Amino acid sequence: MKRYTLWNSIISFLLCSPVAAAQEIKKDFKVVFINPGHAQGDETGRFWSNVSKIMQAAADDLNIELISLFANRNHIQMKSLANKALEHNPDYAIIVNEKGGGIAQLKLFAKHEIPVFALLNGFNNKERESLSESEQKSLIGSVVPDNRKAGEYLLSELISLHDKNSESINLLALRGDFASAAAIERAHGLQQVLSAHK
Structure with missing residues (x-):
């Protein structure tokens, strides 16, 4: 039986995006998630490690290759992880705009025409205004709680x-x-x- 979770919804959204349609929707595709936390949790808890585990379960259900890269609560390292993510040739990237570091990641992925989905921390109006039209189009969605x-x-x-x-x-x-x-x-x-x- 399939697990129906928020992550199934997010990844299903990616499947239905215009970019996926333009690629004639491959059954399998690759998503890179730049996780701001630790793979096994740390003194602040297991929230981010659990996010990757739940996301992995959804990816397994949907035949999606998910690669989680962990920044270990270092927002400076998150910037370098975007470059590392490119080495995996992802079809999509999921990022967290932790401490404003998401803008640089978004710009880099947009330059390589990789659609981006924002999670938990989105972009404020000032940050959006700093993006070019093509960079704004690269941001295909977000899930941000109230x-x-x-x-x-x-x-x-x-x-x-x-x-x-x-x-x-x-x-x-x-x-x-x-x-x-x-x-x-x-x-x-x-x-x-x-x-x-x-």
């Missing part, structure tokens, strides 16, 4: 669990990094709820 809403929901749920008879809550928020769009948006959502519950 991180602001996630920050709002997290704090709202914590407040709902708090003793209503107490006047105040001692709160410590471990924000993570200060550069990724996801972390910034989650912090904004949390701050919005804080402002509403003085």
